[in-house]
Amino acid sequence: MPDYRAHFDFDIRFANGGALSGTGFRLDLPSPDLAQDDIARLLVTHLGLALVDEVALRGLRVVSEPHRGSRGVDTSTGLGAGDAGSRTRIVDLSHPIRAGLVTYPGLPAPTIASHLTREDSRAKYAPGTEFAMDVITMIGNTGTYLDSPFHRYADGPDLAGLELSSLVGLRAEVFHLDDAWDQSRRGIRPEILADRDVRGAAVLLHTGWDAWFGRPEYGSGAPFLTGEGAEWLIENGAVLVGIDSLNIDDTESGGERPAHTLLLAAGVHVVEHLTNLGAVPPRGARFTAAPPAVEGFGTFPVRAFAEIPA
Structure with a gap:
């Protein structure tokens, strides 16, 4: 399910005096069909404001855009994913390591060599059984x-x-x-x-x-x-x-x-x-x-x- 954000300018007046304005503001939304008043309340929650008297939104647009973590908007459960139970999705955040990879300019790249090839291993094990054993030489500052x-x-x-x-x-x-x-x-x-x-x-x-x-x-x-x-x-x-x-x-x-x-x-x-x-x-x-x-x-x-x- 895609994420949605609201783009707008705003003017806020406070009940005890004073005002706050913003231009080009962006706010995460839990769904794309919120009423303008609901978006205004989300804005107040996100900014952590008190004694707000009136909120006016100008040039409001709702677009499909990844969330950025606005306060008051629950993004932890897929925004209405329901009873997904304990299922999880895994996202890999690591760069693969390969021979010759330059992670940081000036530091050595890793080298990978065979200690025991599959072909050579056939003489050491029972027929149909083979292994590869490899050696990697690298600095600790490699990859992620x-x-x-x-x-x-x-x-x-x-x-x-x-x-x-x-x-x-x-x-x-x-x-x-x-x-x-x-x-x-x-x-x-x-x-x-x-x-x-x-x-x-x-x-x-x-x-x-x-x-x-x-x-x-x-x-x-x-x-x-x-x-x-x-x-x-x-x-x-x-x-x-x-x-x-x-x-x-x-x-x-x-x-x-x-x-x-x-x-x-x-x-x-x-x-x-x-x-x-x-x-x-x-x-x-x-x-x-x-x-x-x-x-x-x-x-x-x-x-x-x-x-x-x-």
Whole structure:
């Protein structure tokens, strides 16, 4: 079932004086056939306003468009999907790893070689039985991967020291920001995150930059999380932050890495190079990104995925 959003300008008057106006506003809708008064009430709920006396909508249009997570609109159950029970849909959020893949410019690409070919294995096993055993050589920062605190801090927990409860089945808050930034303002600031309850959640930042993955364009001009944005997420209880971009930090501002520094110091996991976040609703999904339990290692690829109620 498609999502719908309302596009409009608005004027709001308050019962105790004052007014508020907006142009080019967009609001998620639970269905395409809401009356204008119902949309006005949704607007008030989304903005968290009190003592509203009158709401006037101008130039109202309802269009088929993916939801962005407006408050007061339930997107967690498919908007009327009924008694779907415990059925879930799985969305893969990981880039496949292959020999020669360039994930991050300047880091080595993985190599894959045979340790035991199927042909050679036939001499070792019973007739009709064969196996392939392969060796992969790669840096931990390959494909879609998770950073543990050990990646940044020598005394931080390594991959083997992470609690599975902080990696599996997390409530996902997805921020669809693919149409909310440009080259002059690449940083994701706390203001754009502040309308959500992120406590205990995996915060997934959908920028759309994954469209360039594996191409030279991926390596420059990428969106990132600002240090202030990282501080806000920590203060508000996020347990994991993921992004579909080159890095959680701005790699073009010198050697500082404030988002990594702050998040990993606070024990907040970081997942970079996600993909397909546009297929995950703003709320209602569960997120998993568990690496192997490698001791003395800080970063490793994950098979990240979202579970969405059917």
